[in-house]
Amino acid sequence: xxxxxxxxxxxxxxxxxxxxxxxxxxxxxxxxxxxxxxxxxxxxxxxxxxxxxxxxxxxxxxxxxxxxxxxxxxxxxxxxxxxxxxxxxxxxxxxxxxxxxxxxxxxxxxxxxxxxxxxxxxxxxxxxxxxxxxxxxxxxxxxxxxxxxxxxxxxxxxxxxxxxxxxxxxxxxxxxxxxxxxxxxxxxxxxxxxxxxxxxxxxxxxxxxxxxxxxxxxxxxxxxxxxxxxxxxxxxxxxxxxxxxxxxxxxxxxxxxxxxxxxxxxxxxxxxxxxxxxxxxxxxxxxxxxxxxxxxxxxxxxxxxxxxxxxxxxxxxxxxxxxxxxxxxxxxxxxxxxxxxxxxxxxxxxxxxxxxxxxxxxxxxxxxxxxxxxxxxxxxxxxxxxxxxxxxxxxxxxxxxxxxxxxxxxxxxxxxxxxxxxxxxxxxxx
Numbered sequence: 001x002x003x004x005x006x007x008x009x010x011x012x013x014x015x016x017x018x019x020x021x022x023x024x025x026x027x028x029x030x031x032x033x034x035x036x037x038x039x040x041x042x043x044x045x046x047x048x049x050x051x052x053x054x055x056x057x058x059x060x061x062x063x064x065x066x067x068x069x070x071x072x073x074x075x076x077x078x079x080x081x082x083x084x085x086x087x088x089x090x091x092x093x094x095x096x097x098x099x100x101x102x103x104x105x106x107x108x109x110x111x112x113x114x115x116x117x118x119x120x121x122x123x124x125x126x127x128x129x130x131x132x133x134x135x136x137x138x139x140x141x142x143x144x145x146x147x148x149x150x151x152x153x154x155x156x157x158x159x160x161x162x163x164x165x166x167x168x169x170x171x172x173x174x175x176x177x178x179x180x181x182x183x184x185x186x187x188x189x190x191x192x193x194x195x196x197x198x199x200x201x202x203x204x205x206x207x208x209x210x211x212x213x214x215x216x217x218x219x220x221x222x223x224x225x226x227x228x229x230x231x232x233x234x235x236x237x238x239x240x241x242x243x244x245x246x247x248x249x250x251x252x253x254x255x256x257x258x259x260x261x262x263x264x265x266x267x268x269x270x271x272x273x274x275x276x277x278x279x280x281x282x283x284x285x286x287x288x289x290x291x292x293x294x295x296x297x298x299x300x301x302x303x304x305x306x307x308x309x310x311x312x313x314x315x316x317x318x319x320x321x322x323x324x325x326x327x328x329x330x331x332x333x334x335x336x337x338x339x340x341x342x343x344x345x346x347x348x349x350x351x352x353x354x355x356x357x358x359x360x361x362x363x364x365x366x367x368x369x370x371x372x373x374x375x376x377x378x379x380x381x382x383x384x385x386x387x388x389x390x391x392x393x394x395x396x397x398x399x400x401x402x403x404x405x406x407x408x409x410x411x412x413x414x415x416x417x418x419x420x421x422x423x424x425x426x427x428x429x430x
Contacts, residue, residue: 021425021429024418024421024425025422027418028371028375028422031375031415031418032375032376035376036376036377036415037376037378038377038404038408038411038415039377039378039404040379040399040400040401040404040409040416041378041379041380041400042400042403043195043263043400043403044267044400044402044403045263045267045320045402045403046324046402046405049263049320049324049402050266052316052320053264053265053266053316056265056266056302056306059301059302059305060073060298060301060305064301064305065301067082067083067084067297068083068084069082073297073298073300073301074298076293076294077294078295078297079288079289079292079293079294080100080101080102080281081101081102081103081297081300082297082300082304083097085271085300085301085303085304086098086100086101086102088303088304088308088309088310088313089102089259089273092225092228092229092259092273092310093225093257093273093275094241094243094257095243095257095275095276098278099275099276099278099281100273100275100281101274101275101281101285102271102272102300103271103274103288103295104271104272104299105260105262105269105270105272105299106270106272107226107258107259107262107272107273107274108147109272110258110272110273110274111148111151111222111224111256111258112151113287114274114284114287115151115152115155115157115186117283117284117287118130118218118220119131119155121287122218123218123220123253124253124279124280124282125217125218126218130185130218134183135158135183136183136184136185137157137159137160137181137183137185138157138158138159138184138186138187138188138222139160139162139169139184139188140152140159140160140161140162140188140387141161141164141169141189141190142161142386143164143196143197143385143396144190144194144195144196144385144386145188145190145196145224146380146384146385146389148188148222148224149388149389152387153387153388158183160177161387162174162177164194164197164199165199167199167200167201167205168199168200168202168206169187169189169201169205169209171205171208171209171212174187174209174212175208175212178212178213178215178216178219179213179214179215180215181215181216182215182216183216184215185216185218185219185220186219186220186221187219187221187222188222188224189201189209190224190225190226191224191239192225192227192228192239192352192353193230193237193350193351193352193353193354195226195227195353195354195355196348196355196356196385196396196398196399197348197355197357198349198351198352198355198356198357200237200239200351200352203240206239206240206242206245207240207245209221210242210248210249210251210254210255211251219254220253220254220256221242221246221254221255222256222258223255223256223257224258225257225258226259226260226263227263227352227354228259229264229314229317230263230317230320230352230353231321232321232324232325232328232351232352232353233352236314237351242255243255243276243277246277247277252277252279253276253277253279253280255276255277256274256276256280257274257276258272258273258274259272259273259275260272261303263354264307264313264320265303265307265316269299271300271303326406327401327402327404327409330406330409330410331356331399331401331413334410334413334417335347335358338414338418338420339417339420339421342420342421342424343361344359344360344361344362344424345359345361345424346358347359354400355398355400356398356401357385357396357397357398357399358396358397358398358399358416359397360395360397360424361395361423361424361427362393362394362395363393363427364394364395364420364423364424364427365382365383365394365395365397366382366394367423367427368382368397368419368420368423369381369382369397371419371422371423372416372419375415375418375419377415377416377419379397379398379399379416380397382396384398399413401413
């Protein structure tokens, strides 16, 4: 732990400011000499979190491969997923089991594939494939998830940033854009504990998303509810049901809902989920049919046997919270102690999810990340929270505390705070 703490420079003489700058540089150099290799780049479960589901490696067992519907999970078939698996995750997804599809690992793969299917085939509401309708665009709330933006970039989809406020995306701007521009075909949404800010969409925002008029008749909400049960406090935050609201407002096919067990059970061998209207489910299954004869039903049965029911999922997530909440609190405590009085530095205090979003003075984020790398702390590249990796204000840095041990998280947070102080001071001198 370093001893330096920035004071209010307006109260210091030039001599005192020079001395403080020297002390800051000495503290940074001392941190570098430790030769640390710390990583806050990705929101990965820690080994201790993965150990919570280690029993799954012995399930379902050599004699347990037949489902309640007499399906032999060792064989082909079952494109929509096991009935008991769809029922298990129905509550989390907010859809009846018949409107749920259970796929193999990675909801990101499902999101990618549904974008490609819409490009090549169109949706069930499209008059032509998206790729035949000229340039198309997605709305992208920012700060946002870099892998969403990568999908768009990879397929030359124009990205239109919209501000992410404390209660969700700037709906005045969203409604204005979708009403006047038919090329806007979709919008990325992480509605609960958003990546990276931890934002929770308010019920009012969700209702406006469901009800808004769009120029494109085949507009879709890519509803990435990745952190639906990933709470960091005793409060289990709930949000409005997007599928029910879209149905109520006459847009039943508007939402594609995605989730996964990647941060619930075993990240490398989880289940991906899709929930939507009956027409959307029929559309997706028709697209999947040429691609596969069926998913990994053994893995689905393994999850059913291990998790058992929704209460079992919530109990497991309480164990996750016990492991990672102290890491988040440690980062918040260190930032509060070291950075509370630094002008134009703020950070989020999420109630769930996997990230803390740190905003530094305008023009400083890249410098902070570079200083941290030099000091042995790896951070997600500055700009990753914006389309094409370009944060116009160069302010936002995503912090991912889950994977390292608590002691390493503390060291990394101290290092990040030092780098913020140093970059801020460098900016002040220019």
